[in-house]
Amino acid sequence: MAGVTFSRVRKEFAGFLAVEGLDLTIEEGEFVSLLGPSGCGKTTTLRMLAGLEFPTSGEIRIGDRLVNDVPPGQRDIAMVFQSYALYPHMTVGRNMEYPLKKRGLPKAERKAKVAKAADMLQLTELLDRKPSQLSGGQQQRVALGRALVRDPQVFLLDEPLSNLDAKLRGYMRAELVELHARLGRTMVYVTHDQLEAMTMSNRIAIMLAGDLQQFAPPQEVYRRPANRFVASFIGTPSMNLIDGQLSRSDAGWHFTSPGLTLPVPALRDSAKAGDACLGVRPEHVHLGHGDLQAKVQLVEQTGHENIVVLDVAGGNRLTGRTPSSQVPQMSEAINYRIDSDQVHVFGPGDTGARLNADG
């Protein structure tokens, strides 16, 4: 068993900076997601860990071993590709057998391991088919099977579920979590889907433009997002972010924006009056009572709750949630309240740091 360490890893492609000074320590047996929008360097990071791409500078370790110069086949890792990358001319069985063959295992042992992995993933019936004769979900499981047979130190998964339909994706999420629990191996999981990252990971590494924004457990990322970008990226419906001014009086910090004035919780010493951004999760906007007023702009009924968009004076919008029994009318004027203990304050800019004192 082994963890993974990135120390000051940089990757440039012909002058384009894809990954910038990445420091990341993944513990043994941990399930870590690399999360971020498309093009932020997740795949590049994973490919460097796999040995398919070489870091421009910095060090990568698997366990205690420095692997910068170790070829992919000798890193004791397995990888599931977004495109699955099944060998089209080989049957499912041969696909799964290939990594074992390349490691020189005797035939009987190979067959036994393939049979075991196939059994675990319900692929036994499909062993003689070609990949082109399988559905997307089956291909995905074969790709997983090919990674499983070898029992590697570290599993690398690059958006393995992104080509599946929503229902299957939900099912496979649970399967993967179970698999991780059963194998206890380190898993590095790349995704742009915050829900996947939130539901599966021990910790999430959130990246933006090659830069690590925050590395923390899901609840931590949700409750104390390191900056405005993380706050906006995590959670659906996403956090309300309102630009305005921060000011200080004897009573403490206040946030003002057209149509909205709010006391905010204790801030760090580094907080300065001036431009700032207020972050409020929809569940902390309480509708139907309170001393603030707004017009209902939109009501989305999801079944077990309603997502309500409010038109606050001054052009600001606020999203709130109500239980399914409470359905506000469109265009209705409604009273609301913001849980001011639960709001976040971010510095100016797209990646303005969180200023709350509890961070």
Next chain:
Amino acid sequence: MMRRLLFNLMVWSAVLIVAFPLFWMVVTSLKPQLELWARPPAFLPIEPTVEHYVTLLQDTNFLVYFRNSIFLSTATTLVVIGVATLGAYSLVRFTYRGRESLAMLVLFTYLLPSVVLILPLYLMMVKLGLANTLFSLVLAYTTFALPYALWLLRSFMAGIPEDLESAALVDGASRMGAFRDVIFPQLLPGIISTALFTFILSWNEYLFALVLVNSDASRPLTTGVMNMLISSFNIEWSLLMAASVMMSVPLIIAFAFLQKYLTRGFGAGAVKG
């Protein structure tokens, strides 16, 4: 319905127009000398004979030329495929300065008429001591088959997802191993179509063979047959047609066996990714 009929009619006329000379070639080669100039010409030989084939095989150099052509075309195909496959791999998989310009530059060979290239090439062969050898023809044919083969294989190679190779590397294969186990099987249709193209090109080539080689021992079929059957006074039509039939046989066999790959190959090359 009407349009379908019209379409079929057009296709079949096209097939007939193309196929008739081939049919006439076979028929002529089987006619005895006497029937050759009969008027009106008979569609089918009245007394079919294989005497021209026997003459060709027994009394002429035909077999020597045939062997030369086989050797020449095979060797050229092997060299071209070997170099073009490696070249295509490099052009698609590795990033280096001037990669695109290099690929374009290679096509420049086709801007020069071969007549312009022949004399310098001949002089070079003489200097290298290769004049009048089959090997000089292998080199010459390689120069004009390679660029096209490189481009053809490059587009086939570009259609093979890089992830496949990455997966093989992660699974423990070396670069060579990944190429052999994963890339090569995917590339095979492309390699076969390219090989067939190169083989036909070399098999039918005339001009270079005429200039670079003038000893009977190393003439290929094209120039050999011309040289022996066509003189300023006389054309041995029956023998010429019999020779032509036998020259077509290897190509027909090759096509028959490889057709499956060929159609699949062109399909695969056309759709990227």
